[in-house]
Amino acid sequence: MAAEETRELAGAVDSTDPTVGLAAVASLRALVERLEALHVANARERGWSWQEIGVALGVSKQAVHRKHGRRRRLLG
Amino acid sequence: MFERFSDEGRAAVVAAQAEAAALHHGYIGTEHLLLGVLSTGAGARLMAEFGVEADPVREDVVRIVGRGTDDIDPAALATLGIDFDAVRERVERSFGPGALSRRGCGRGLLSRHIPFTARAKKALELTLREGIALGARELRAEHLVLGLLREGDGIAARILHTRGLSFDEVRARIAGRDAA
DSSP states (O other): OHHHHHHHHHHTSOTTOHHHHHHHHHHHHHHHHHHHHHHHHHHHHTTOOHHHHHHHHTSOHHHHHHHHHHHHHHHO | OGGGBOHHHHHHHHHHHHHHHHTTOSSBOHHHHHHHHHTSHHHHHHHHHTTOOHHHHHHHHHHHHOOOOOOOOHHHHHTTTOOHHHHHHHHHHHHOTTTTSTTTTTOSTTTSOOOBOHHHHHHHHHHHHHHHHTTOSSBOHHHHHHHHHHHOSSHHHHHHHHTTOOHHHHHHHHHHHHHO
16 A cells, blocks of 8 residues: 555654655645635535634634635636 | 736736746745746747846746645655545545545636735836836836836846846837837
8 A cells, every 4th residue: 555655654754854844744734725625615605604614714704705715706 | 907908918917827826836926927027929029138038037936936835745744644545535535536636626727816925016016107107008018027127126126137137228128119
């Protein structure tokens, strides 16, 4: 299994190496961004308000609307 | 403001957005505007007169600000104990195949709004001012170069300065065309 291999490889690298740590953070951020876009779009489709989505994400409704509002309009 | 731009001037701004997206930069800076200018016919011709070409400029941009990452590297996530394949499998079970891909998230070029940096906004304002000062009927890609040089502190200005361009010289070159 590829995932097993990559995990072994990862374990072999010094975990204090900034290259490894920062690459992991960058990938994690990209993953979070995609998950957020997906779930915000899903919530909007189900009729959630920006206010409700903001509360669930722990950010203001303005912040979530600013980030995802235009994206949806252009897609829609 | 963009209604005052010519088709080609507007194309330069649109291309700037594409450049920013391709470099995975989350903003449109003066450097992307410069690359946008270089993607237009008239802009590229003007810049060629000063020995400025798109590819070397893009290399400079990458050297100065780097290339952003918008890519998920499963190996990097594995160092945190996160199995990306497992995450993707679960997400796709709920939202269908490809749900985690960039396109599936609506992160394609046109669907993603990329904001201008303060310097880029300033350069656009100065483009307008310089165009008016030259009596130009509409703002063309060439006028953007004047805005970028007038702004003076952005990465575009730095790149142009290191290539020996000065505001006065470029302005003189453009001025004749606007008078016609």
